[in-house]
Amino acid sequence: MKKVDFLIIGSGIAGMSYALKLAEHYENEPEQPTICILTKDQPQESNTQYAQGGIAAVINDSDSYEKHVQDTLNAGSYINNEDSVRLVVEKGPERIKELIKWGTNFDKNDKGEYSLAKEGGHSDFRILHYKDITGKEIQRALLERVKRYDNVTLYDHYFAVDLITQHHLGEKVTRRDQNINCYGVYALNEKSGEVETILAKVTLLATGGIGQVYRTTTNPAVATGDGIAMTYRAKGHVKGMEFVQFHPTALYHQGEEPAFLITEALRGAGAILRNHKHESFMERYDERGSLAPRDIVARAIDSEMKKSGHEHIWLDATHIDKKELLGHFPSIYAKCLSLGIDISKDLIPVAPAAHYLCGGIVVDEKAQTSINHLLACGECTHTGLHGANRLASNSLLEAAVYAHEAYLTALEQVKGVAFQDNIPAWNKDGTTVAEEMVLISQSRSDLRAVMSNYVGIVRSDERLKRAFRRTALIYEETEDLYKKTTLSVQLCELRNLINITYLIISAAMERTENIGLHYSISNEQEG
Ligand code: FAD
Numbered sequence: 001m002k003k004v005d006f007l008i009i010g011s012g013i014a015g016m017s018y019a020l021k022l023a024e025h026y027e028n029e030p031e032q033p034t035i036c037i038l039t040k041d042q043p044q045e046s047n048t049q050y051a052q053g054g055i056a057a058v059i060n061d062s063d064s065y066e067k068h069v070q071d072t073l074n075a076g077s078y079i080n081n082e083d084s085v086r087l088v089v090e091k092g093p094e095r096i097k098e099l100i101k102w103g104t105n106f107d108k109n110d111k112g113e114y115s116l117a118k119e120g121g122h123s124d125f126r127i128l129h130y131k132d133i134t135g136k137e138i139q140r141a142l143l144e145r146v147k148r149y150d151n152v153t154l155y156d157h158y159f160a161v162d163l164i165t166q167h168h169l170g171e172k173v174t175r176r177d178q179n180i181n182c183y184g185v186y187a188l189n190e191k192s193g194e195v196e197t198i199l200a201k202v203t204l205l206a207t208g209g210i211g212q213v214y215r216t217t218t219n220p221a222v223a224t225g226d227g228i229a230m231t232y233r234a235k236g237h238v239k240g241m242e243f244v245q246f247h248p249t250a251l252y253h254q255g256e257e258p259a260f261l262i263t264e265a266l267r268g269a270g271a272i273l274r275n276h277k278h279e280s281f282m283e284r285y286d287e288r289g290s291l292a293p294r295d296i297v298a299r300a301i302d303s304e305m306k307k308s309g310h311e312h313i314w315l316d317a318t319h320i321d322k323k324e325l326l327g328h329f330p331s332i333y334a335k336c337l338s339l340g341i342d343i344s345k346d347l348i349p350v351a352p353a354a355h356y357l358c359g360g361i362v363v364d365e366k367a368q369t370s371i372n373h374l375l376a377c378g379e380c381t382h383t384g385l386h387g388a389n390r391l392a393s394n395s396l397l398e399a400a401v402y403a404h405e406a407y408l409t410a411l412e413q414v415k416g417v418a419f420q421d422n423i424p425a426w427n428k429d430g431t432t433v434a435e436e437m438v439l440i441s442q443s444r445s446d447l448r449a450v451m452s453n454y455v456g457i458v459r460s461d462e463r464l465k466r467a468f469r470r471t472a473l474i475y476e477e478t479e480d481l482y483k484k485t486t487l488s489v490q491l492c493e494l495r496n497l498i499n500i501t502y503l504i505i506s507a508a509m510e511r512t513e514n515i516g517l518h519y520s521i522s523n524e525q526e527g
């Protein structure tokens, strides 16, 4: 059994920023609390690492908080939580200064000012970026910085399996309970194969996204919605799960996982979407053309692909100055060239891919979940910032802002809590090691096919019903396997993915109007 004051699950921008703030706060204190980060893979493996376009913030003189607020509300179809929008927009610039202080580089122009890009739905230039690998740069800086602090321990290849609550003390816990307490987590030490009990005074979930529930996604393999599934199983509140954002332009290259993103910033720099007749078609769907918000662009592309019967459309960057292409988009340039596509001369084949979840664990403006002493921030949360659709480059910002709010909350909470000592160890009696991994891998692949075919960009009542029935069967088979099998990451991830599909499908079934990222042809017919 381990005992830590602050337990953090996840080492992306959300988890690392929170850890760094705690580390700095206690740096010169005589009593050092224990700050512990668990991460299930290599520390850098996260959605953060893959972010390309950048991080949005009001920096330009021509820009204003109000413009950023209105763009965010507009993209979110005005069902956003306006308090959250204002918090993120107004605190954003301070958090960016911290990222810079911690060693993150952002590109500057010839005058030494930050070079700001534009992306879909933004009315001003406000995207700070580091070439087209902004996330990699942020992740590098945060990881390097955290290593400076002796009071932070980072355990990689530790997989958080379940939150520990009163349920583990034999009490009945329901979703209506107001007083569920989190005492820490059970975590699978992937190197020893043992499930360890990690008790904590304050636990933070920063477990990122869910892209892996779909067959084509820009998210890496770690994005299996674990934190959301754990919270749901612990009877915590989850919301907004029907709002899955598909990025309009992932590179179409069959078999590649994750799908390589072609950043929206390339359209911000002037690239144009073209259909198979090479026509610029976006103007027929929205006056903002190729730079309309993502829900509109992804649906328009889906419609063009269905009309033509092709599996991709084209992105045309051939008219953009080659120096700009090489300077701002070197990794896209190199990636495409490695596949024989010279983006300064050739059209790029692109198709939508699952990219981001706007919903997740419900948190308030202090990053508090519905479970006591359980905080959450980053992509695994529902803060209400995004409403029905996220504005590009608002998610890194949201993670940084809410990590700060979570840090302030944790400082207060840690004072009044004691460890819950009588937690039973993980019981693995009666389980054996899985002999047929195919039972797990095939179910994961079936699940992803069902979600992509029936619960994608365009849905219908009939598709959702089918998806519900198919995934219910996979759920039953997997629960049965779970009871008799020794834990493995593959099995835990499958179980979490199934929970996530259930949450997405049932939220989609409940939503009877088309709004933002949720679009059903059944609602259209009824309307
Ligand atoms: P992540 O960065 O995903 O970190 C989650 C962490 O939790 C990982 O370390 C993971 O291993 C760990 N973890 C998960 N489950 C467990 C478990 N059970 N046990 C232990 N550890 C666990 N947003 C923008 O604002 N701008 C962009 O330009 C942008 N570009 C993007 C490009 C791509 C290709 C992708 C995929 C996303 C992009 N996004 C962008 C979205 C943004 O990157 C993410 O929303 C953000 O990085 C999420 O940060 P996070 O810290 O919440 O989660």
Ligand code: SIN
Binding pocket: 051, 052, 053, 054, 261, 262, 263, 264, 265, 356, 391, 392, 393, 394, 395
């Ligand atoms: C991109 O670079 O297009 C992704 C930006 C985002 O997801 O916010």
